[in-house]
Amino acid sequence: xxxxxxxxxxxxxxxxxxxxxxxxxxxxxxxxxxxxxxxxxxxxxxxxxxxxxxxxxxxxxxxxxxxxxxxxxxxxxxxxxxxxxxxxxxxxxxxxxxxxxxxxxxxxxxxxxxxxxxxxxxxxxxxxxxxxxxxxxxxxxxxxxxxxxxxxxxxxxxxxxxxxxxxxxxxxxxxxxxxxxxxxxxxxxxxxxxxxxxxxxxxxxxxxxxxxxxxxxxxxxxxxxxxxxx
Amino acid sequence: xxxxxxxxxxxxxxxxxxxxxxxxxxxxxxxxxxxxxxxxxxxxxxxxxxxxxxxxxxxxxxxxxxxxxxxxxxxxxxxxxxxxxxxxxxxxxxxxxxxxxxxxxxxxxxxxxxxxxxxxxxxxxxxxxxxxxxxxxxxxxxxxxxxxxxxxxxxxxxxxxxxxxxxxxxxxxxxxxxxxxxxxxxxxxxxxxxxxxxxxxxxxxxxxxxxxxxxxxxxxxxxxxxxxxx
DNA sequence: GTCTATAGTCGGATAGAC
DNA sequence: GTCTATCCGACTATAGAC
Numbered sequence: 001x002x003x004x005x006x007x008x009x010x011x012x013x014x015x016x017x018x019x020x021x022x023x024x025x026x027x028x029x030x031x032x033x034x035x036x037x038x039x040x041x042x043x044x045x046x047x048x049x050x051x052x053x054x055x056x057x058x059x060x061x062x063x064x065x066x067x068x069x070x071x072x073x074x075x076x077x078x079x080x081x082x083x084x085x086x087x088x089x090x091x092x093x094x095x096x097x098x099x100x101x102x103x104x105x106x107x108x109x110x111x112x113x114x115x116x117x118x119x120x121x122x123x124x125x126x127x128x129x130x131x132x133x134x135x136x137x138x139x140x141x142x143x144x145x146x147x148x149x150x151x152x153x154x155x156x157x158x159x160x161x162x163x164x165x166x167x168x169x170x171x172x173x174x175x176x177x178x179x180x181x182x183x184x185x186x187x188x189x190x191x192x193x194x195x196x197x198x199x200x201x202x203x204x205x206x207x208x209x210x211x212x213x214x215x216x217x218x219x220x221x222x223x224x225x226x227x228x229x230x
Numbered sequence: 231x232x233x234x235x236x237x238x239x240x241x242x243x244x245x246x247x248x249x250x251x252x253x254x255x256x257x258x259x260x261x262x263x264x265x266x267x268x269x270x271x272x273x274x275x276x277x278x279x280x281x282x283x284x285x286x287x288x289x290x291x292x293x294x295x296x297x298x299x300x301x302x303x304x305x306x307x308x309x310x311x312x313x314x315x316x317x318x319x320x321x322x323x324x325x326x327x328x329x330x331x332x333x334x335x336x337x338x339x340x341x342x343x344x345x346x347x348x349x350x351x352x353x354x355x356x357x358x359x360x361x362x363x364x365x366x367x368x369x370x371x372x373x374x375x376x377x378x379x380x381x382x383x384x385x386x387x388x389x390x391x392x393x394x395x396x397x398x399x400x401x402x403x404x405x406x407x408x409x410x411x412x413x414x415x416x417x418x419x420x421x422x423x424x425x426x427x428x429x430x431x432x433x434x435x436x437x438x439x440x441x442x443x444x445x446x447x448x449x450x451x452x453x454x455x456x457x458x459x460x
Numbered sequence: 461g462t463c464t465a466t467a468g469t470c471g472g473a474t475a476g477a478c
Numbered sequence: 479g480t481c482t483a484t485c486c487g488a489c490t491a492t493a494g495a496c
Binding site: 018033035036038052127128131133135136137138140141149150171172174176178181182183185187188189191192193196197198207210215217219222 | 411426
Binding site: 055 | 464471472473474
């Protein structure tokens with residue numbers, strides 16, 4: 001459906017270069033800012049200058065655009081998350097599990113996520129969509145879950161399993177893994193409360209550095225402390 | 231405006247006992263389930279059997295009802311949170327600050343929040359509203375913030391300040407306090423992901439017990455570990 | 461205070477010219 | 479593929495009888 005030739009053929013009227021991509025970009029912003037119900041097709045059309053009917057033409061409707069936006073987010077996130085996960089999985093396969101090594105990998109992963117999820121304010125946009133999908137899952141949540149949440153948590157669980165030296169399906173492993181990520185995610189998911197409490201407009205370099213160091217400090221304390229080998 | 235006499239006077243038609251309260255109750259459920267924009271005044275009227283025009287009459291409109299629901303949530307939360315916070319503040323005033331005592335109080339507070347926020351599935355309802363207000367703040371967010379978020383975090387900061395032995399406005403204190411609460415809140419804020427990962431329908435007694443013990447374990451490790459007095 | 465009827469607006473979707 | 483015009487249902491809010 002999208003234009004496939006390099007040069008647009010006869011264009012009777014003015015039009016947007018790539019309506020499909022433009023609409024997805026605008027949907028990313030508007031759906032995050034005003035939620036699905038709070039965003040009208042007219043808002044999308046005005047913002048992008050594409051014709052109202054284009055939403056039907058390209059996506060079959062507002063709902064279709066929303067799912068396309070979800071796919072776009074998955075693609076975007078995986079551009080930097082998937083390689084990191086693959087790298088970790090690769091290392092895990094090499095040689096026997098080592099607590100030391102897995103703890104180092106876990107710290108790297110946490111740093112990665114802090115830098116990418118907390119540190120990049122561009123993340124705000126799509127994160128708003130993800131946050132709302134967590135509390136009110138729709139079809140899009142499955143896209144996120146299969147797309148990056150599940151792979152991410154699987155990797156995380158593997159690392160924590162190694163570190164704790166537990167059996168493969170110890171429920172404590174998953175619970176503890178969530179508490180680690182909770183320390184990271186709160187800085188984006190409770191952004192409004194954190195900002196207001198810290199009197200911040202947005203996270204600066206100093207703030208991020210401190211968030212990173214506090215969380216890593218905590219992770220070390222949690223896993224490297226005494227009474228560990230349970 | 232609400233009926234003040236015990237017995238309703240001449241009621242020409244059938245009507246709901248306490249339309250104001252009934253609407254707030256329904257708003258709590260519907261706004262949480264479908265968001266503000268996703269909830270129509272018609273849904274509210276049908277669900278409650280109150281007349282459509284009653285929403286205007288009692289609350290001045292849908293937006294007014296939403297704010298009334300926010301107030302209701304604050305009241306509800308403070309019914310069990312405020313006494314706990316007051317109790318802690320009271321103890322903090324007695325005698326000089328003690329790391330030991332504050333750490334114990336912090337653990338109590340965490341247990342309290344786990345039991346009340348994570349453990350009670352009724353919490354789901356209004357929490358959905360709070361979660362969305364965090365990522366997309368409206369006027370209602372101020373109500374939540376002034377109502378219980380601010381008092382809660384102030385108390386938390388006081389405890390962590392004591393425990394770390396830091397100055398009164400050390401930014402690290404607040405950051406670390408957030409990481410503690412992140413460990414708790416993720417179990418409600420990322421409920422969909424946690425449920426799907428743990429293959430849960432809802433948190434059972436065993437799950438809660440494990441969440442509680444893992445988090446307290448972490449808190450102990452973070453604050454009671456070596457290299458603490460910085 | 462309660463209710464019906466309806467005004468007035470805006471929503472997503474579509475038909476059909478170009 | 480693009481665009482205008484329009485349908486039609488749903489929405490919030492209100493006027494006014496009771």
